Amino acid sequence: MRTTDLLAFCVNALRRQAFRTFMMFIAMSIGVAAVIVLTGLGEGARRYVLSEFEALGTSTLIVLPGKQETSGGMPPMTGEATRDLTLEDSVAISRIPQVQSVAPLIIGSALASAGGRSREVVTLGTTASFFGIRKLEMAQGTILPPESADLALPVAILGMTIRDELFGSKPALGETLRIGDRRFRIIGILADSGEGLGMNRSESIVIPVASAQQLFNAPGLFRIFIEARPGANLDTIRERAVDTVAARHDGEEDITIITQDALVSSFGDILSTLTLAVSAIGGISLLVAGVLVMNVTLITVTQRTGEIGLLKAIGASGNLVSRIFLTEAGLLALGGAMGGVLLGELLLWVGRRIFPDIPFSAPLWAEATSVLVAVGAGLLFALMPARRAAQLEPVKALMKK
Template structure:
C-alpha cells in the first residue's frame, strides 16, 4: 500500500524544481508582480486623492455652509424671482436667521493684476471683512479688508502669498500699487498660504472690498442689483448647521417666491464630503479593478507555464508514480509550485507597490497611503490566484498513467 508523502518533502521537491528553473520561475512571477504592484499603487493613489479632497474640505470649517445660485433641475416657467443670488439675500440671512453667526457674500472675477513690468492672471474676490473668520483664512502681513474699506469702497487689495511672490519677488508688497484691470489699488496685506480648495489655488487670489468690486469692476445689474457668486455662511456651531441650512432654504424660498424648484442650493461641508467620498471611493474601486485584471493575467501566465512544465516532466511524473508516488502527491507538488510562484510574486509586487506609494506621497501633494488590510488581502488574493490557476496543470499531472508516461523514456 502506497504511503502518503510528508508535506515537508512535497514542499522541498517543489522548491527544488523551481530553483532548477530560476529564469522560468522569475518570468512566470512577472505578471503577479505587476498585478500586485498595480493594485497597491492604484489603491494608494486613490485613497490619497480622497484624503486630499477631505483635507481641503475640512479646512473650510465644520460649521460653514455655502449658498450657491442656480439649480440644474430648475423650471423657470411661471416663477417670478431674482435670476441669481443678490446682496440683499446675504443681508437677509445675516439679519433673519437665528442659527447663523456670520455671513460673507462674495463676487469672483478673473482679471489681470499688474505691478510694474510683472503681471499675472488672477481670481479677484470681492469680499467683506467677515470673509476671513468665516473661511478660516489668515493674514500673514499687513491687514485684511476693513469695514471702513467696505463702506467707503476704497481701492485697496490684499494679495495671496503666491500672487505676491509673482508680482513682488524681491521687495515688500505692503504699500505698493497694483493695477487690477484698469484700476489702481494699494496693497494693504498679504495672506498666509492656504493651498488649493476644490482644485483652485487660493494663494493666487487677490481680495478687494465687495463694494469696490461692484463700483469699479463688475458693476450693478439695473434690475436685480448686486449679483453674488455665492454666499459663505458660518453657523453658530457644528450642531447648528442643520437648522441653519433649513432656515436659509426657507428664507430664500420666500424671498425668491419659489413655487416649485429652488433656484439656489445650500451646501454643507458634510454634503461635500459625502459627494467626494462617493466619487473617490468609486474611483479607487475602479483603479483596484484595473489592477485586478493584471493579477488575472498573471494567474493565466502561471497556468500556462505550469502546463508546459507538466508536458516537459511527463517522464519524471511517470517514474515517481511507478515507484509508489500517489496521484495526490503529484497534485500537491504542482499546487505548491503554483502557490509559491504566486505568493512570492505577490510579496515582491507588494514591496514595489508600497515603494511607489511612498514616492507619490513624498513628491506630490497627494497623501497617498495604503492600509495593512489592503496589503494582506492583496497578497492573499495573489496566493489564491496561484492555487486557482494551478489546479488544472496539477490535475493533469496527477492523472497521468505511469505506463503511458514511461513509454516516452
C-alpha cells in the first residue's frame, strides 16, 4: 500500500470513530499544553527575576550586615533588624577611589496620612545616589536633596499609588503628609516603574536616610548599595570595602558584599533547575495520555477484528496491519500535540495579559520536545496493540466477526 493510500485509509478510519478520536486528541493536547504552560511559567519567572537583578547594573555591589557564606543568593529585602552598618561606614566606603557613588538604605513600615486618609506604607530611607544606582525615574518634582546623609530633612517622595490614595485628584507636590509621628513636605512623585526586587515602588515612600533613622529609631542600615566607576574592578572594590569597614569595626570582617553577576548566576541556575523540574512534572501527563492511547487502541483492535481479518484475507500482510494502527496512533499524537501547542500558547498569552510584567513564554526547545515526546509516546504505547492486530489469523478474525 502506498503511503498516500495508507494515510487516506487511516484518516477515514479515524473519522468513522469521531468520538474516540476526539477524546484521544483532547488527552494528548492537554498533556502537551501542561508541559508548555508549566515550562512557560517557570521561564517567565526566571526572566522576570533576572531582569530585576540586571536592573541593578553590572557595576553594582550590595553590602549586607553580618558575615555570611554566600554564593550570590539574595537575602530577604525586609524584616531583619540591622545594627552593624552605619552611615559612617557608607561614608568611608564612598572614599574608596574606584567607587562612583554609595547609597545607604533603611526599610521600614509606617502609617502615612494626609487629608483624613491613611494607610500603611513601605518607607525607604536613603540618599540622592540611590535614584541613580536603582535607575528610578521621577514623574513630577525632584529627587532627594544632595545634602549630607546625616541631615534629617523633612521631605518625601511618593509612589504614584500612594499619591492617588492619599490625595486623589488633588496636586500633591508641596503638600504635607504625616508619616508615623513626623510631618514631611512632598517634593516629588516617582514614575510608575512596577516592582523591583519584590517591592512595588508605586506603593512606597522615599525619605532621607537620617529621617528614616529617627522615624524608626534605627541607627543601623539595612543595606549599602555601591556603584563602581566605569572600568573599575569589582573584586578590588569588594576587598577594599571589606578592609575599610573592618578597620572601623575593630578589625572584624562582619559584612558580606555580593555583586549583580553573582546574583544573576545564582538565581539563574536555581530557576533553570526549577523550570526543568516543573517541565518534567508536566511530562507525566504525556505518559498518562500515552497509556490512554494504548488502552483505546487495544479496544479498537478488538472492535475491528473483522476488518483486520478481511484485510488479511485480501492479501494484507501483518506488517501492513501493524503500520495501519501505528499510523493512526501517530496521526492522533501529532494532531493532539499541535493542538496542545496552540492551547498552551493561548494560556500563556492570557497569563501575559493578566500579569504584563512577567514575560510568560515557553522556549522553543520545550515546544519541540513536547511534540516529539507526545508522538513518541503515542507510537510506543500503540506498539503492543498494533502487534496484537498483526498477529491475528484471518480465518479466526473473520469467524469472530
